[in-house]
Amino acid sequence: MAELNAAAPAARPFIRMENVSKVYRSGGNEFLAVSDVTMNVTEGELISLVGPSGCGKTTVLKILADLHGHDDGTVEIGDPANPFTPGRDVGMVFQQPLLLKWRNIIDNILLPAEILGLPMKSARARAMELIALVGLKGFETSRPYELSGGMQQRAAIARALVHDPRLVLMDEPFGALDALTRERMNLELLRIWTESRKTILFVTHSIQEAVLMGSHCAVLTSGPARMADFFPIDLPYPRRLDMRQSPEFGAYSRRIYDLLGME
Numbered sequence: 378m379a380e381l382n383a384a385a386p387a388a389r390p391f392i393r394m395e396n397v398s399k400v401y402r403s404g405g406n407e408f409l410a411v412s413d414v415t416m417n418v419t420e421g422e423l424i425s426l427v428g429p430s431g432c433g434k435t436t437v438l439k440i441l442a443d444l445h446g447h448d449d450g451t452v453e454i455g456d457p458a459n460p461f462t463p464g465r466d467v468g469m470v471f472q473q474p475l476l477l478k479w480r481n482i483i484d485n486i487l488l489p490a491e492i493l494g495l496p497m498k499s500a501r502a503r504a505m506e507l508i509a510l511v512g513l514k515g516f517e518t519s520r521p522y523e524l525s526g527g528m529q530q531r532a533a534i535a536r537a538l539v540h541d542p543r544l545v546l547m548d549e550p551f552g553a554l555d556a557l558t559r560e561r562m563n564l565e566l567l568r569i570w571t572e573s574r575k576t577i578l579f580v581t582h583s584i585q586e587a588v589l590m591g592s593h594c595a596v597l598t599s600g601p602a603r604m605a606d607f608f609p610i611d612l613p614y615p616r617r618l619d620m621r622q623s624p625e626f627g628a629y630s631r632r633i634y635d636l637l638g639m640e
């Protein structure tokens with residue numbers, strides 16, 4: 378019988394990226410989009426990816442979604458006992474909600490379940506749960522144009538979760554929202570993450586948003602495009618907007634500003 382007090386083996390990280398780089402090639406030219414991407418992500422974490430425009434943040438998401446390959450390094454997700462299938466296991470949220478205007482909200486949310494051929498009765502029940510989770514109860518049969526930008530983005534988040542993906546990739550999901558709605562959506566996403574326990578990679582240009590949201594933060598720099606740092610953000614949960622005034626929050630922000638070469 379195993380000793381009860383034996384140390385448990387360290388859990389294998391869900392995502393393992395080691396020195397990953399990606400070069401785009403066209404017309405005989407080569408362009409280094411990102412390099413030195415190294416991170417271990419435990420299942421259920423929310424990782425902020427922050428950096429200036431063009432430093433390769435979207436490229437990292439595309440590599441994880443298997444939308445394109447990479448050049449150097451290794452990328453492993455999941456494990457042999459529970460293999461990761463990007464087409465089935467990834468949910469995506471973009472800067473624009475990209476809802477189909479001729480479908481109502483619940484039918485928009487059900488789209489990935491339809492595409493994947495999932496049983497629609499249980500998918501519809503899950504969609505109803507997600508509508509409640511993202512705060513859209515009562516809007517199931519509304520058309521996208523009847524909802525505000527923030528509400529449309531909530532629908533897009535529910536759509537990304539409807540097929541119960543293991544990994545959610547968010548590419549600047551709140552970049553098109555006004556400042557107040559964006560703050561409210563930050564808190565909403567933290568609540569949704571806490572309740573759903575999904576692994577989320579969250580791309581942002583905002584240093585404050587990266588610190589407020591992330592359990593870890595990956596900082597990408599340009600010239601050359603590389604991952605400069607990956608570190609935990611040890612601020613307590615639930616996160617609150619007033620934490621942005623704390624010295625600890627300021628120290629994390631300064632660390633990122635320094636890495637980005639901004640005074």
Ligand SMILES: Nc1ncnc2c1ncn2[C@@H]1O[C@H](COP(=O)(O)OP(=O)(O)OP(=O)(O)O)[C@@H](O)[C@H]1O
Binds near residue numbers: 402429436
């Ligand atoms: N398919 C492609 N072919 C050639 N170059 C590309 C391609 N996709 C992206 N790039 C270039 O690679 C670099 C990284 O692009 P990427 O979209 O990953 O950056 P990003 O950090 O997400 O930028 P942003 O914050 O502006 O969205 C950019 O300079 C971009 O122009």
